[in-house]
Amino acid sequence: MKNEIIFNLLKVHQRIENACKTSGRNPADVQLLLATKTVPADRIRIAIEAGETLMGENKMQELRDKDSELKHLPIERHFIGHLQTNKVKDVLKYVSCIQSLDRLNLAEELNKQLLNQNRKLDVFVQVNTSYEESKFGLEPSTVLDFIKKIKSYETLNIKGLMTIGLLDVEKEKMIPSLRLLRTIRDEIYKEGIEGLQDLKLSMGMSQDLELAIAEGSNMVRIGTSIFGNRFLGKEIWNENITE
Numbered sequence: 001m002k003n004e005i006i007f008n009l010l011k012v013h014q015r016i017e018n019a020c021k022t023s024g025r026n027p028a029d030v031q032l033l034l035a036t037k038t039v040p041a042d043r044i045r046i047a048i049e050a051g052e053t054l055m056g057e058n059k060m061q062e063l064r065d066k067d068s069e070l071k072h073l074p075i076e077r078h079f080i081g082h083l084q085t086n087k088v089k090d091v092l093k094y095v096s097c098i099q100s101l102d103r104l105n106l107a108e109e110l111n112k113q114l115l116n117q118n119r120k121l122d123v124f125v126q127v128n129t130s131y132e133e134s135k136f137g138l139e140p141s142t143v144l145d146f147i148k149k150i151k152s153y154e155t156l157n158i159k160g161l162m163t164i165g166l167l168d169v170e171k172e173k174m175i176p177s178l179r180l181l182r183t184i185r186d187e188i189y190k191e192g193i194e195g196l197q198d199l200k201l202s203m204g205m206s207q208d209l210e211l212a213i214a215e216g217s218n219m220v221r222i223g224t225s226i227f228g229n230r231f232l233g234k235e236i237w238n239e240n241i242t243e
Ligand SMILES: *Cc1c(COP(=O)(O)O)cnc(C)c1O
Pocket: 035, 037, 058, 080, 081, 164, 204, 205, 206, 207, 221, 222, 223, 224, 225, 236, 237, 238
């Protein structure tokens, strides 16, 4: 198990490097985040001991269950799943960043809890760039307005935009939803809003890592290619599965 994870990590880093080379980008501008839903803590630990520093969970329950084994390790934990407002307080115990900020009442609740705790939090605004109904995220045309609104919350550090691209066997079908995230970012840049001149793009998964890097990704979120297939019978991009 250990060797397999380490070998897979090497392969993923190689893929990132190759993709950067192909698109003339600096590998230092692309971070790897371990997508660890359903992955037991002992496996995650192997990746951390191999030098990984970023992980993302989709569910509050999993953050809690794995916390005792992971909290002393040098790993930054992000939340990348759909976040229900009533779970904000709990999730904040474990993470330093929420990548799935997708609505105003969630921003309000985060702000409220963060003010109570006298702290700030990194956030990515999640955009539904594939226009799939099954996916969470803001409708692309509403992102600029949304960002202008949440900018007034000083508790939120807006780090960038996140999307789950359209997955397909055909490459040509996967590119537009990745490219769109960059277009939206560039449109935000054009507004020249102070504090919003360096936004990162969190996009790219096991299947579309190379394409995402070619489209400007700064953070790829990889699960399957590192930890193997998840045996759930059902895919969980979101929290539609009840806890
Ligand atoms: C599961 C998940 C990933 C990783 O997907 P893989 O195909 O396993 O690499 C990335 N982002 C989010 C939001 C996820 O839920």
